[in-house]
Amino acid sequence: METIRTRIQEAIKKNQHHFLNDLNTIMEVPSVKGQAEVGAPFGKEPRRALEKTLTLAESYGFKTRVVKDAVGFAQYGNEQEYIGVVGHLDVVAAGKGWDFPPFHLSEKNGRLFGRGVLDNKGPAFACLYGLKLLKELDVPLEKTIRIIFGTDEESGSADLPYYLAEERPPTFGFTPDCKYPVVYGERGIVNIELITPFSETDLSTLGLIEGDQAKDHVPDELTVELKSGKRIEVIGKRAPTNAPELGENAITLLAEKLMNEASLAEPLKKYFKWVFDSLHELHFGEGFNLALADEDSGKLILTPYELHKKAEGISLSIAIRYPVTFQEEEIIERVKAIVVENTEVVIIRSMKGTNFPKDDPNILALADVYEKVTGLDGTPVTTTGATYARTMPNIVAFGPSFPGQKGIAHNKNEYMDLNDLLLNLEIYTLALYTLAAKK
Known part of the structure; x- marks a missing residue:
C-alpha cells in the first residue's frame, strides 16, 4: 500500500491546480433545488451541475450515464457488480452575509470558500478526480467503480429511488458526506x-x-x-x-x-x-x-x-x-x-436509523486507509446526520470532516481548508484502490 500511496501523493501534487480549476467549474453552478421541469425533476440548476460534472468525467475517459434525469454516474470498469461512491451536487441556498462569492471557489490564507465546497461538491468531486488519478496511474483494479452523483440529497433524497428503479446498488461503497472515521450507524x-x-x-x-x-x-x-x-x-x-x-x-x-x-x-x-x-x-x-x-x-x-x-x-x-x-x-x-x-x-x-456491521471487512479496510493516511484512530463511529446511506443499500458514510470539525456546512462562508481537501483526495483515492483491488 505504501508504494501506491506514494504514487498517489505525487499525482495529487502534480495535478492540484487542475483539480481545483475543474472543481470550480461545478462550484459556479448555483445548484439549489428549483421548480421541477421536463428533464430536471429537482430544478434546472441541479441538472446543470450534473451535466457539467459528467462532461468532466467524460473528458477524463470514463463512461457516463444519466438515470431518469435525477442521478448520474461515471464508471471505470465493465462488470455489473461495482464499488460505489454516492455524493450529491445539490446545495442549500446561499443565505446572506457572505464575505466571498457563494458560487465560486475562493481561497484566502489556505482556506477555500464557497457553497458546496464541503457539502458536498468538493468531496464528491475529489472521489471522481481520485478515480481519474488511478486510471492515469494505470494501477490494476479487480472491481468496477462507479462515482454516483445525486441532485436531491438536501431536500430528502428523492433522487436515489429513481436510480434504484433502473440500476442495481453497489456491492459496497461510501458517501463522502459526513465525517471521519468510518460511520457505521446513523441515528x-x-x-x-x-x-x-x-x-x-x-x-x-x-x-x-x-x-x-x-x-x-x-x-x-x-x-x-x-x-x-x-x-x-x-x-x-x-x-x-x-x-x-x-x-x-x-x-x-x-x-x-x-x-x-x-x-x-x-x-x-x-x-x-x-x-x-x-x-x-x-x-x-x-x-x-x-x-x-x-x-x-x-x-x-x-x-x-x-x-x-x-x-x-x-x-x-x-x-x-x-x-x-x-x-x-x-x-x-x-x-x-x-x-x-x-x-x-x-x-x-x-x-429510521442505520446500523452497518462495524466488523465488516470493507469497514475495516476503510478504517485502515484512514489510519495510514492520517495517523489518527480509525475506530468506526456513529453520527447524528442523515446521508445517502439511509437510502442506498450497502453504503456507509466516510468523511470529509475530520474530528473536531463541526457546524461548517449550510452556514455563510462555508469553507474547507485546502490541505484538508487534498488530504481527502488522498484518502478517497487510496480507499477506492483498496476496495477495488481486493479480490
Whole structure:
C-alpha cells in the first residue's frame, strides 16, 4: 500500500491546480433545488451541475450515464457488480452575509470558500478526480467503480429511488458526506409539527413570524409585528440542526420576548413561556422528557427549527435525532405526554436509523486507509446526520470532516481548508484502490 500511496501523493501534487480549476467549474453552478421541469425533476440548476460534472468525467475517459434525469454516474470498469461512491451536487441556498462569492471557489490564507465546497461538491468531486488519478496511474483494479452523483440529497433524497428503479446498488461503497472515521450507524430522525390551536381573537394580537426558517438549520434571525404596532426582532446564530449547541436559536429567543409582551393575549404568552422553558438551550431533550442516550451513538438531539402563525393556531416544527437503540414510537409517545393541551402532533419526516456491521471487512479496510493516511484512530463511529446511506443499500458514510470539525456546512462562508481537501483526495483515492483491488 505504501508504494501506491506514494504514487498517489505525487499525482495529487502534480495535478492540484487542475483539480481545483475543474472543481470550480461545478462550484459556479448555483445548484439549489428549483421548480421541477421536463428533464430536471429537482430544478434546472441541479441538472446543470450534473451535466457539467459528467462532461468532466467524460473528458477524463470514463463512461457516463444519466438515470431518469435525477442521478448520474461515471464508471471505470465493465462488470455489473461495482464499488460505489454516492455524493450529491445539490446545495442549500446561499443565505446572506457572505464575505466571498457563494458560487465560486475562493481561497484566502489556505482556506477555500464557497457553497458546496464541503457539502458536498468538493468531496464528491475529489472521489471522481481520485478515480481519474488511478486510471492515469494505470494501477490494476479487480472491481468496477462507479462515482454516483445525486441532485436531491438536501431536500430528502428523492433522487436515489429513481436510480434504484433502473440500476442495481453497489456491492459496497461510501458517501463522502459526513465525517471521519468510518460511520457505521446513523441515528433515527423524526421531524414533528406541533400545531396548537388558539382563538381568532388571541391570534389577532400576533403578526406573522418572518425569517429564514428551514429544516436544515437553526434560525438566526426572526421578526414579528404585534397588533399594537410594536416590531420585535431577535438575532441568534445559525447552525446545522444536528449541532444546535453551536448556534443560538432565534425561536427560543423570540419566545422569551413574547412571553413577557404586555400587548399579547395571555394564552399566547403562556404558550411562548412553555416554548422557552422547554426548549431554550435544552438541546438534548431535557425539556421534553427525552434525555436519552446509548453507548453507540450518545445523546438524543432535539432542535426547534420553524415557528409560524397559521389560521388555526401556532405551528412549531422540531427535528429529533434519537440514538440507534431507541424506536420512533417511544419518542412520539413522550412528546405527546409533554406538549401543551390540545396540541396536535404531526410526523412530517421519518427516517429510521442505520446500523452497518462495524466488523465488516470493507469497514475495516476503510478504517485502515484512514489510519495510514492520517495517523489518527480509525475506530468506526456513529453520527447524528442523515446521508445517502439511509437510502442506498450497502453504503456507509466516510468523511470529509475530520474530528473536531463541526457546524461548517449550510452556514455563510462555508469553507474547507485546502490541505484538508487534498488530504481527502488522498484518502478517497487510496480507499477506492483498496476496495477495488481486493479480490
